[in-house]
Amino acid sequence: MTYEFGKHESVLKTEIVENIKELLTTKENILGADLTFGGGGHVFSILEERENTKIIGFDQDPDAIATGKKKIEASPFSENIELIYSNFINFPDEFKKYKESHDVGGIDFVTIDLGVSSHQFDKAERGFSYREDGPLDMRMNYGDEEAITAADIVNTYDEEDLANVIYKYGEERLSRRIARNIVEKRKENPFRTTKELEEVVFLSYPPGQRHKKPHPATRTFQALRIEVNQELTVIEDLIPELFSLLNPGGIIQIISFHSLEDRIVKWSFKNAAKEDETLKILTKKPVLPTQDEILNNPRARSAKLRVIQKIK
Ligand SMILES: C[S@@+](CC[C@H](N)C(=O)[O-])C[C@H]1O[C@@H](n2cnc3c(N)ncnc32)[C@H](O)[C@@H]1O
Known part of the structure; x- marks a missing residue:
């Protein structure tokens, strides 16, 4: 049995789309991944910007997957999204299989919006909240x-x-x-x-x-x-595996919600850019939500977005 995935207000949605806008508008066929599909807010916003995009979605929450599948079916984007029920630590292996079966090279963007969704917090049966x-x-x-x-x-x-x-x-x-x-x-x-x-x-x-x-x-x-x-372990292990999957011009964007996560993202990007001169950090300082966004969605207040690109 799964629960209907409740409302989740996506954080930094405009910024997530804006950061890959050039890619979306200049490349013909785009392949991306959203490793934390949740309510699909980021995925649908990206597809609304550019229809000729395929996105592999991951989530390890059975509710997100069950509700996500229904939402995708009811949307104009049923051909654009492949939703996979798995921990994102398995993404590099799954992507290798995808590459072989779909004859593609690399990936153009990866989006990760870490942590817990509002649905998980708000559903008492899931046991995340002391409230x-x-x-x-x-x-x-x-x-x-x-x-x-x-x-x-x-x-x-x-x-x-x-x-x-x-x-x-x-x-x-x-x-x-x-x-x-x-x-x-x-x-x-x-x-x-x-x-x-x-x-x-x-x-x-x-x-x-x-x-x-x-x-x-x-x-x-x-x-x-x-x-x-094991939230910190999986993100620490995953990030270094992602760089070699990127196409030239490819972008990774990660939103974190507390200092422990942000430190991992920041240092994983820094270390990678030091070792590989084709990787360029696009956010010297993390992107933060505007005051307006925080007013409308208090959950956004601790969000930090960091972005790295594989230059051509
Ligand atoms: C903050 S929500 C994402 C919301 C989404 N970006 C949106 O706009 O609706 C985080 C989601 O990531 C999922 N998640 C967190 N860690 C994960 C992991 N290691 N593997 C797969 N999914 C994960 C959670 O189950 C949750 O649904």
């Missing part, structure tokens, strides 16, 4: 029965490992205290729901800091989500 009560899951790919859930982590990791995850991926100062309290609490009963965890984290904060923003559980929930989905 709603739901099962403590947080797997983007809940179709993978073998994958660990956030509940598995809080119920089985030893105290030190738990504290390290919360510190490293949540940059949470109180990680040790939170881990200690989690381990104490689970002796009574294993954690099952988001609200059970939220309460323990909330009470780990000193009373005077519990009602400040961001909510005390924000960092711990971010850390668990990153650990469950």
